[in-house]
Amino acid sequence: MEPFTRLDAVACPLGLANVDTDQLIPARFMSRPRAAGYGSFLLHDLRYDDAGATRGFLLDTPRHAGARILVARRNFGTGSSREAAIYALWDFGIRCVIAPSFGDIFASNAVKNGLLPAQVTEEAAETLIAALERMAAPRLAVDLVTMKIGGAGSDIGFTLDPVRRLQLLNGWDDLDLTRRHAAEIAAFRARRLAAHPYALPAQD
Amino acid sequence: MTAKPRTLFDKLWDAHVIVTREDGEALLWIDRHFVHEGSHHAFRALDGRGLPLAEPGLTFGIADHYVPTRGRPHIPDPEIAGMVSRLADNAGRHGFRLFGLDDPAQGIVHVVGPEQGLTLPGLTIVCGDSHTSTHGAFGAFAFGIGASEVAHVLMTQTLWQRKPKRMRAWFDGRPGPHVAAKDLALHLIRTIGADGARGHALEYAGAAIAALSMESRLTLCNMGIEAGARLALVAPDETTFAYLRGRPFAPEGAALEAAIAEWRGLASDPDAAFDREVTIDAAAIAPTVTWGVSPEDALPIDAAVPDPAAAGSAARADYLRAALTYMGLAPGQRLEDIRIDRAFIGSCTNARIEDLRAAAAVLRGRRARVPGLVSPGSSLVRRQAEAEGLDRVFIEAGFVWGESGCSMCVGMNGDTVGAGERCASTTNRNFRGRQGKDARTHIMSPAMVAAAAVTGRLTDVRALGEA
Ligand code: SF4
Numbered sequence: 073m074e075p076f077t078r079l080d081a082v083a084c085p086l087g088l089a090n091v092d093t094d095q096l097i098p099a100r101f102m103s104r105p106r107a108a109g110y111g112s113f114l115l116h117d118l119r120y121d122d123a124g125a126t127r128g129f130l131l132d133t134p135r136h137a138g139a140r141i142l143v144a145r146r147n148f149g150t151g152s153s154r155e156a157a158i159y160a161l162w163d164f165g166i167r168c169v170i171a172p173s174f175g176d177i178f179a180s181n182a183v184k185n186g187l188l189p190a191q192v193t194e195e196a197a198e199t200l201i202a203a204l205e206r207m208a209a210p211r212l213a214v215d216l217v218t219m220k221i222g223g224a225g226s227d228i229g230f231t232l233d234p235v236r237r238l239q240l241l242n243g244w245d246d247l248d249l250t251r252r253h254a255a256e257i258a259a260f261r262a263r264r265l266a267a268h269p270y271a272l273p274a275q276d
Numbered sequence: 277m278t279a280k281p282r283t284l285f286d287k288l289w290d291a292h293v294i295v296t297r298e299d300g301e302a303l304l305w306i307d308r309h310f311v312h313e314g315s316h317h318a319f320r321a322l323d324g325r326g327l328p329l330a331e332p333g334l335t336f337g338i339a340d341h342y343v344p345t346r347g348r349p350h351i352p353d354p355e356i357a358g359m360v361s362r363l364a365d366n367a368g369r370h371g372f373r374l375f376g377l378d379d380p381a382q383g384i385v386h387v388v389g390p391e392q393g394l395t396l397p398g399l400t401i402v403c404g405d406s407h408t409s410t411h412g413a414f415g416a417f418a419f420g421i422g423a424s425e426v427a428h429v430l431m432t433q434t435l436w437q438r439k440p441k442r443m444r445a446w447f448d449g450r451p452g453p454h455v456a457a458k459d460l461a462l463h464l465i466r467t468i469g470a471d472g473a474r475g476h477a478l479e480y481a482g483a484a485i486a487a488l489s490m491e492s493r494l495t496l497c498n499m500g501i502e503a504g505a506r507l508a509l510v511a512p513d514e515t516t517f518a519y520l521r522g523r524p525f526a527p528e529g530a531a532l533e534a535a536i537a538e539w540r541g542l543a544s545d546p547d548a549a550f551d552r553e554v555t556i557d558a559a560a561i562a563p564t565v566t567w568g569v570s571p572e573d574a575l576p577i578d579a580a581v582p583d584p585a586a587a588g589s590a591a592r593a594d595y596l597r598a599a600l601t602y603m604g605l606a607p608g609q610r611l612e613d614i615r616i617d618r619a620f621i622g623s624c625t626n627a628r629i630e631d632l633r634a635a636a637a638v639l640r641g642r643r644a645r646v647p648g649l650v651s652p653g654s655s656l657v658r659r660q661a662e663a664e665g666l667d668r669v670f671i672e673a674g675f676v677w678g679e680s681g682c683s684m685c686v687g688m689n690g691d692t693v694g695a696g697e698r699c700a701s702t703t704n705r706n707f708r709g710r711q712g713k714d715a716r717t718h719i720m721s722p723a724m725v726a727a728a729a730v731t732g733r734l735t736d737v738r739a740l741g742e743a
Pocket residue numbers: 340341384385386405407623624625681682683685686704
């Protein structure tokens with residue numbers, strides 16, 4: 073997994089609340105193989121009309137070309153556990169989403185794929201959105217070492233679970249970590265099945 | 277020395293921790309892993325590493341998300357057919373039990389698990405589907421995971437997790453007639469918000485919960501995720517144990533009695549502390565429906581949709597305006613004046629036998645004014661309903677009696693609501709485009725969907741009277 077330390081990039085003020093994963097990637101695209109890239113599916117129905125023509129959605133404006141940061145309102149990534157929502161963001165180029173709150177599974181999926189879910193206060197999100205709308209060239213600098221967002225006046229702090237922060241900073245993969253505990257896992261399994269026989273399904 | 281009082285969730289957590297890292301993340305043992313057609317990314321990761329499936333005996337496959345509900349076993353769309361057969365290939369190759377398209381016990385994963393006795397109190401249960409919270413109705417520690425985590429469980433039967441906080445929703449009193457678990461859930465979400473339980477293990481408790489059937493508890497825990505909870509729980513009790521007797525994969529005889537004795541100890545200790553508590557008066561809850569694009573956009577059926585002009589902030593006004601535009605509603609419009617185009621009874625939220633009975637009780641002797649579809653939660657529920665003659669009630673009312681699957685809940689198997697169409701639905705999500713591109717969803721209980729189908733508009737089932 074790609075480590076994340078600092079990102080200075082074009083930022084798009086999405087400004088929407090409750091952006092659920094069904095909007096991030098509509099279900100009908102999820103049987104597609106990843107190889108072709110999921111970027112064009114990102115927020116598909118907000119971005120394209122029935123004929124497939126662009127609706128001129130904020131993300132597609134020249135002003136936000138090459139955006140790698142999104143700023144949204146509360147409850148971003150709520151809903152379905154589909155990791156394809158992260159694939160769509162990632163393949164589009166997004167590496168960081170800033171919002172006052174995130175769906176739990178979304179935030180976990182994000183970190184596992186190297187994408188930073190940076191949590192800010194409601195006021196900070198409003199400040200960032202307003203600042204980006206005013207800027208001639210909307211950019212922000214997100215620093216995971218100092219936990220600060222720069223570029224919109226005075227620096228704005230953000231929060232992230234410390235474990236997730238370490239994972240992102242180091243690009244750690246869970247599996248490498250888990251395999252170091254193989255002996256403990258085997259011992260736990262034996263103990264659990266002996267003490268709680270119902271933990272093994274009866275045969276039908 | 278007396279042990280520190282613990283909540284139900286604390287007990288489940290403690291029983292599954294293999295190791296805890298210095299940073300506080302714990303490696304948890306997973307007792308049951310359900311996979312479905314959408315789990316293909318994870319199987320590819322497993323194969324990519326050249327690893328075997330760690331625990332085929334604890335892994336169960338279910339074809340539900342992509343299966344058609346009409347014309348089986350033929351699947352006309354090659355992409356969908358490919359998804360279903362890829363799951364069967366993975367089951368064959370890795371040697372786990374599959375409830376496939378042709379299995380008499382096939383159905384929606386969150387209906388089949390409990391029905392088969394795979395879901396038991398005291399277990400950790402995961403699935404790559406957010407509504408895995410449903411299984412918590414048995415006092416199981418059950419939660420939805422993403423594809424990377426599914427891959428990790430396939431490879432190791434474990435997961436790294438940070439312990440969520442504990443929240444209790446205490447429901448006092450008795451709900452009135454025709455007020456169902458769905459109404460309790462929607463009322464809670466509208467009270468605390470769609471992220472109100474975020475980061476928490478949400479335990480439902482109180483007299484109103486103790487009186488609920490397993491079916492209703494499953495509905496409540498299913499909707500826990502729509503309140504933002506990581507997982508939802510109800511303490512196991514006599515209702516739970518009675519449900520488990522005779523289920524194919526549940527223990528029997530002395531093994532069951534020993535398990536029950538252990539499960540009785542799972543309930544939260546009387547003085548255990550929760551990080552957050554809310555109290556709800558169940559007697560004050562009316563049949564509730566959603567009007568907007570988030571489950572928190574819910575109101576009692578006798579209310580009117582909000583007016584952006586009266587919103588407290590500009591951001592809220594923007595939100596309301598966008599939601600009303602998407603839903604094709606006028607500010608201040610009365611809910612009961614909203615006409616619908618179709619009705620859907622199905623999904624892991626509300627397609628168990630009790631749900632079909634509640635809807636059929638309203639439809640008996642009546643005709644629906646709009647097209648409707650019923651997709652029972654499992655093929656066994658479907659057969660049970662047929663044995664009770666419920667299929668006749670639905671068909672005579674004008675509904676299509678479909679087969680079991682996720683159907684119109686998710687818009688990926690051929691069952692969709694058309695663009696701009698308005699659907700009264702027993703599902704759990706009214707998100708933009710959830711039931712199909714530009715589809716408009718109003719979520720409500722099965723009896724309320726039946727009532728709406730009969731009048732062609734959102735309707736208070738209590739005012740419908742006898743047929
Ligand atoms: S019925 Fe809907 S919510 Fe339930 S498992 Fe299927 S897609 Fe998910």
